[in-house]
Amino acid sequence: MNGEVVFTPAFPVLFDLFAYVFTPGALWAVFYAAVVLFAVASGALLYHWLRYNVGMFRTLLVIGVYYTGSAIFLSTAYASLLLF
Amino acid sequence: MFGFEHNEKVLMLVRRHWFLFIIDIVFLGVLAVVPALLMIFIPDTVWQSLAIAGNKAELGFFLYALWLLILWVALFVRWTDYYLDLWVITDRRVVDVEQRGLFSREVVTASLDRIQNVAIDTSGLIPTLMNFGDVRIETAGAETRNIIIKSAANPEEVKRLILKALDAFQHPSRGGL
Numbered sequence: 001m002n003g004e005v006v007f008t009p010a011f012p013v014l015f016d017l018f019a020y021v022f023t024p025g026a027l028w029a030v031f032y033a034a035v036v037l038f039a040v041a042s043g044a045l046l047y048h049w050l051r052y053n054v055g056m057f058r059t060l061l062v063i064g065v066y067y068t069g070s071a072i073f074l075s076t077a078y079a080s081l082l083l084f
Numbered sequence: 085m086f087g088f089e090h091n092e093k094v095l096m097l098v099r100r101h102w103f104l105f106i107i108d109i110v111f112l113g114v115l116a117v118v119p120a121l122l123m124i125f126i127p128d129t130v131w132q133s134l135a136i137a138g139n140k141a142e143l144g145f146f147l148y149a150l151w152l153l154i155l156w157v158a159l160f161v162r163w164t165d166y167y168l169d170l171w172v173i174t175d176r177r178v179v180d181v182e183q184r185g186l187f188s189r190e191v192v193t194a195s196l197d198r199i200q201n202v203a204i205d206t207s208g209l210i211p212t213l214m215n216f217g218d219v220r221i222e223t224a225g226a227e228t229r230n231i232i233i234k235s236a237a238n239p240e241e242v243k244r245l246i247l248k249a250l251d252a253f254q255h256p257s258r259g260g261l
Contacts, residue, residue: 022136022138022143023137024138027143027146030150031146031150034150034153038153038157041157041161041186042157044186044187045157045160045161045164045186048164048168048186049164052168062160062163066156066160069156070153070156070157073149073150073152073153073156074149074153076145076149077145077146077149077150077153080142080143080145080146080149081142081146083139083142084138084139084142084143084146
């Protein structure tokens with residue numbers, strides 16, 4: 001080193017770790033895990049809505065809104081992952 | 085939902101006051117906006133210093149879409165919890181259907197002949213202004229539990245109806261409800 005000052009900024013070293021975390025393989029794994037969890041939660045919700053429904057029209061409306069919104073978020077995530 | 089007896093008449097369905105569900109919506113809305121605000125206010129130099137091999141904007145969209153999906157599902161779980169958590173007052177009993185999340189559900193019944201007292205508890209500024217509060221139905225007997233209708237809208241009306249049903253149940257000769 002011969003007395004020279006070596007400056008090691010804290011952030012960039014920490015940020016280098018992102019290169020190992022945010023790899024395409026890891027992100028696809030996160031996406032598939034999210035899809036599985038979403039399917040489980042949606043199945044449980046659907047079970048409650050159909051078993052304890054008060055009015056069929058209202059139930060269908062809720063199911064439609066829920067799955068439409070979910071499809072938008074899932075397809076956005078999928079498209080972003082393809083373009084990553 | 086649960087079995088009614090022959091000729092049993094439903095007098096009222098009570099749910100928690102809608103204001104409590106609105107609070108849930110606002111909370112989830114804030115959580116939805118926070119990452120977007122972070123993305124806007126964190127300087128570009130920080131983003132540029134991230135060692136990510138790929139399009140950082142698309143990564144941001146991907147993570148944000150997943151975050152919104154989580155909040156979206158959470159919103160409907162909360163709504164389902166709110167909607168299925170209800171109290172049914174009939175001309176023979178009071179039924180407490182307690183929905184806890186998605187995988188726990190409890191149904192407690194108190195026959196009108198077991199009811200000893202009905203009390204109201206409205207405490208706090210918002211419950212007073214919005215007219216909601218707890219209705220406590222005290223029952224006799226060790227094997228029956230008290231029922232608390234939590235945050236019921238218009239608790240005075242709920243109490244009045246229960247007492248009226250109780251009176252009609254105990255003195256059928258005075259005429260029905």
